[in-house]
Amino acid sequence: SDLRSEPVQNVCVVGAGYVGRLTQMLGIGGPTAAVLALHHPNITVEVLDRDPKRIQRWKSPHLPVHEPGLDTVVRIVRDGAEAKDVLKHSHSPVPTRRRQNLFFTCDTARAVSRADIVMMAVNTPTKMFGVGAGCATNMAAFDGAMREVAVHAKPGAIIVEKSTVPGGTAERVRKTLATLRPGAPFEVLSNPEFLAEGSAVENLTVPDRVLIGCAQTPSGHQAAQTLANLYAAWVPPSRILETNAWSSELAKLVANAMLAQRISSINSISAICEKTGADVNEIARAIGFDARIGPHFLKAGLGWGGSCFRKDIASVCWIAESLGLDDVAHYWQQVIVMNERQRQRFARKVIDRFEGNLVGRKLAILGFAFKKNTGDTRESLAVDVIRLLLEERPAEIAIFDPYCRREDILCELEAACPGVTHAVTIHPDSYLACSQAHAVLVVTDCDQFRNTPKRSPEGNSNQASAVNSDASHRANNKRPCTRAADETWTHAGV
Numbered sequence: 008s009d010l011r012s013e014p015v016q017n018v019c020v021v022g023a024g025y026v027g028r029l030t031q032m033l034g035i036g037g038p039t040a041a042v043l044a045l046h047h048p049n050i051t052v053e054v055l056d057r058d059p060k061r062i063q064r065w066k067s068p069h070l071p072v073h074e075p076g077l078d079t080v081v082r083i084v085r086d087g088a089e090a091k092d093v094l095k096h097s098h099s100p101v102p103t104r105r106r107q108n109l110f111f112t113c114d115t116a117r118a119v120s121r122a123d124i125v126m127m128a129v130n131t132p133t134k135m136f137g138v139g140a141g142c143a144t145n146m147a148a149f150d151g152a153m154r155e156v157a158v159h160a161k162p163g164a165i166i167v168e169k170s171t172v173p174g175g176t177a178e179r180v181r182k183t184l185a186t187l188r189p190g191a192p193f194e195v196l197s198n199p200e201f202l203a204e205g206s207a208v209e210n211l212t213v214p215d216r217v218l219i220g221c222a223q224t225p226s227g228h229q230a231a232q233t234l235a236n237l238y239a240a241w242v243p244p245s246r247i248l249e250t251n252a253w254s255s256e257l258a259k260l261v262a263n264a265m266l267a268q269r270i271s272s273i274n275s276i277s278a279i280c281e282k283t284g285a286d287v288n289e290i291a292r293a294i295g296f297d298a299r300i301g302p303h304f305l306k307a308g309l310g311w312g313g314s315c316f317r318k319d320i321a322s323v324c325w326i327a328e329s330l331g332l333d334d335v336a337h338y339w340q341q342v343i344v345m346n347e348r349q350r351q352r353f354a355r356k357v358i359d360r361f362e363g364n365l366v367g368r369k370l371a372i373l374g375f376a377f378k379k380n381t382g383d384t385r386e387s388l389a390v391d392v393i394r395l396l397l398e399e400r401p402a403e404i405a406i407f408d409p410y411c412r413r414e415d416i417l418c419e420l421e422a423a424c425p426g427v428t429h430a431v432t433i434h435p436d437s438y439l440a441c442s443q444a445h446a447v448l449v450v451t452d453c454d455q456f457r458n459t460p461k462r463s464p465e466g467n468s469n470q471a472s473a474v475n476s477d478a479s480h481r482a483n484n485k486r487p488c489t490r491a492a493d494e495t496w497t498h499a500g501v
């Protein structure tokens with residue numbers, strides 16, 4: 008039963024998502040707020056961000072993020088459009104009669120002071136690159152936002168960590184609140200977000216589970232129940248789990264670490280396969296049938312990228328090290344090491360195919376985002392591959408990605424390989440990028456690359472067909488530098 012005496016009327020989500028220059032990537036704040044507002048027409052949900060440009064875009068007809076289904080949900084809750092068949096897969100029907108109940112603002116004092124629940128969804132990026140000592144999450148934005156929230160929150164408000172944070176953060180947040188607002192009662196919950204970019208609305212609507220970590224006190228459980236009641240509008244109770252805050256914070260990190268570990272594990276096997284007659288796809292299929300293993304996250308390839316996996320494994324390592332568990336830290340560091348080796352191996356194979364000499368060669372790179380069907384370039388695999396290839400001074404590296412903005416690609420590359428981006432060109436079309444290329448490297452398994460038709464000589468692009476026939480010529484003669492996307496992806500080959 009709901010032990011909270013007052014019903015929740017206002018929720019504030021802090022962090023509207025996506026960092027500065029990167030415009031096409033998902034942020035969790037906006038979609039989370041939109042789905043919550045959709046299922047609770049009587050609750051006002053306000054998304055707060057310190058960046059006025061970002062807020063302006065959330066208010067505009069053109070949302071700042073590309074996520075299937077998000078436009079529709081936002082139109083309903085932000086603009087009051089009629090809800091019909093919005094989310095077919097939802098466990099519960101969506102209320103159709105409604106008012107506008109999703110708002111966007113930069114006014115911290117007003118948004119926070121009205122909220123019964125404040126959800127912290129600000130960025131918590133990787134603090135440092137490199138495996139080993141000092142790896143942890145950069146908590147500057149989270150801590151800064153938390154101090155602002157502490158100043159303005161109304162007594163009795165529930166503060167929810169949605170951001171991915173190191174274990175023990177709820178305890179730190181409690182101390183911050185006690186210092187800045189002595190005597191005011193607040194509850195702090197951990198409620199990590201498990202959504203994946205590219206399927207955010209679906210993941211929020213039909214989550215595998217909702218995890219709520221709370222203080223093991225009557226008021227802690229009461230706060231957890233209040234939040235659980237909100238989710239219960241669309242999530243079956245069996246999928247709403249309550250734990251202590253440490254378990255919840257650590258579970259989020261471990262979920263990402265385990266997913267990354269599976270990819271690193273199958274990639275380590277791909278290295279064996281390439282030196283033997285074994286086929287890593289066949290192995291993945293065979294072991295995936297084992298109910299204890301299951302088929303997911305067993306696709307060998309270039310490895311994992313993005314802003315989450317590395318940071319979260321680094322956090323697990325950091326926690327283990329800080330507890331004196333060096334062997335545990337070492338174990339998880341190997342997941343990162345294996346991931347880096349995979350990219351190096353890929354780049355090495357390209358270079359070896361040209362007998363160690365890329366001078367004068369044009370290499371086409373298809374895909375730049377950290378994974379398929381997103382424009383998110385954070386910690387993209389392509390950056391490392393291109394950096395390694397540029398060291399061999401090719402004539403040109405031609406890039407095409409259907410979702411990434413040109414300036415984001417250049418910005419990432421300039422940061423990773425300063426001063427050498429003159430050798431890089433970015434194209435609006437895969438055929439143009441591949442034109443006259445000596446090799447085509449498929450770096451993300453974007454659907455578009457799988458389905459890209461081979462243009463015939465009579466087709467629109469003679470140049471492109473020249474690339475393909477050039478490739479098949481090489482395939483027949485001097486060992487291929489271009490292959491089908493499937494093969495390239497699954498073997499991390501070229």
Ligand code: NAD
Pocket residue numbers: 021022023024025026033034035036055056057058061128129130131148149151152153155169170171172200201202203204315
């Ligand atoms: P993001 O960088 O896209 O967005 C964070 C937003 O917070 C930015 O718009 C920033 O301006 C805003 N912000 C920072 N400080 C603020 C302050 N003091 N006041 C108001 N706004 C402030 O981050 P994201 O991708 O949405 O990720 C947020 C958190 O969710 C991270 O901890 C991340 O690890 C976690 N997470 C992300 C995903 C994902 O797919 N992106 C999935 C699960 C969990």
